[in-house]
Amino acid sequence: GAGVSQSPSNKVTEKGKDVELRCDPISGHTALYWYRQSLGQGLEFLIYFQGNSAPDKSGLPSDRFSAERTGGSVSTLTIQRTQQEDSAVYLCASSLEGQGSDTQYFGPGTRLTVL
Amino acid sequence: AQSVTQLGSHVSVSEGALVLLRCNYSSSVPPYLFWYVQYPNQGLQLLLKYTSAATLVKGINGFEAEFKKSETSFHLTKPSAHMSDAAEYFCAVRRNTGGFKTIFGAGTRLFVKA
Numbered sequence: 001g002a003g004v005s006q007s008p009s010n011k012v013t014e015k016g017k018d019v020e021l022r023c024d025p026i027s028g029h030t031a032l033y034w035y036r037q038s039l040g041q042g043l044e045f046l047i048y049f050q051g052n053s054a055p056d057k058s059g060l061p062s063d064r065f066s067a068e069r070t071g072g073s074v075s076t077l078t079i080q081r082t083q084q085e086d087s088a089v090y091l092c093a094s095s096l097e098g099q100g101s102d103t104q105y106f107g108p109g110t111r112l113t114v115l
Numbered sequence: 116a117q118s119v120t121q122l123g124s125h126v127s128v129s130e131g132a133l134v135l136l137r138c139n140y141s142s143s144v145p146p147y148l149f150w151y152v153q154y155p156n157q158g159l160q161l162l163l164k165y166t167s168a169a170t171l172v173k174g175i176n177g178f179e180a181e182f183k184k185s186e187t188s189f190h191l192t193k194p195s196a197h198m199s200d201a202a203e204y205f206c207a208v209r210r211n212t213g214g215f216k217t218i219f220g221a222g223t224r225l226f227v228k229a
Contacts, residue, residue: 003158031215041222045217045218093159098215099215100147100166100210101147101166104217106160108158
């Protein structure tokens with residue numbers, strides 16, 4: 001079956017522009033996560049969606065970052081007024097039920113470069 | 116609050132030698148613990164996970180990890196390294212109650228020498 005897909009795979013933008021990154025989770029997965037992976041660093045949690053519950057936004061680094069999940073499926077991460085420090089690989093993952101022991105299945109990521 | 120520390124950003128072993136990647140965690144509640152692997156130009160995939168059943172967990176590709184509560188450790192081992200094991204390995208911790216934010220370590224890059 002299809003895994004988690006993300007688009008675009010690469011995005012180059014100019015400082016100050018807004019960008020939208022898309023994630024399509026595995027069909028039937030109720031939980032969806034966004035992470036950021038900067039060069040030489042681990043994964044930084046950004047936001048977590050579980051079913052119809054309020055998302056856990058505790059990892060969003062600033063109010064320039066927002067995410068939504070429509071219809072319990074596709075998610076979009078939006079970064080407004082991008083800065084050079086936003087350059088990173090943005091990873092999306094999904095899991096079946098959002099239980100603590102769930103395996104997260106990761107997409108290939110979107111590499112964002114802010115010039 | 117939870118945290119994960121991976122000791123050694125880079126580990127180099129010879130082919131056939133023991134692989135030991137260290138992970139220590141901090142958690143205020145009993146944790147779930149995970150090891151993920153990221154092969155070059157591929158996405159992250161689960162190697163193994165501890166979910167409070169057996170403390171010795173076996174994963175894919177011959178890897179295993181032992182949960183040691185007294186040492187707050189979850190080190191990853193493999194008896195004999197193979198060239199194909201060269202990758203980046205991430206340890207992660209998650210609460211087992213209320214809120215499932217996952218905290219990842221900074222990663223350890225494993226190099227395997229012929």
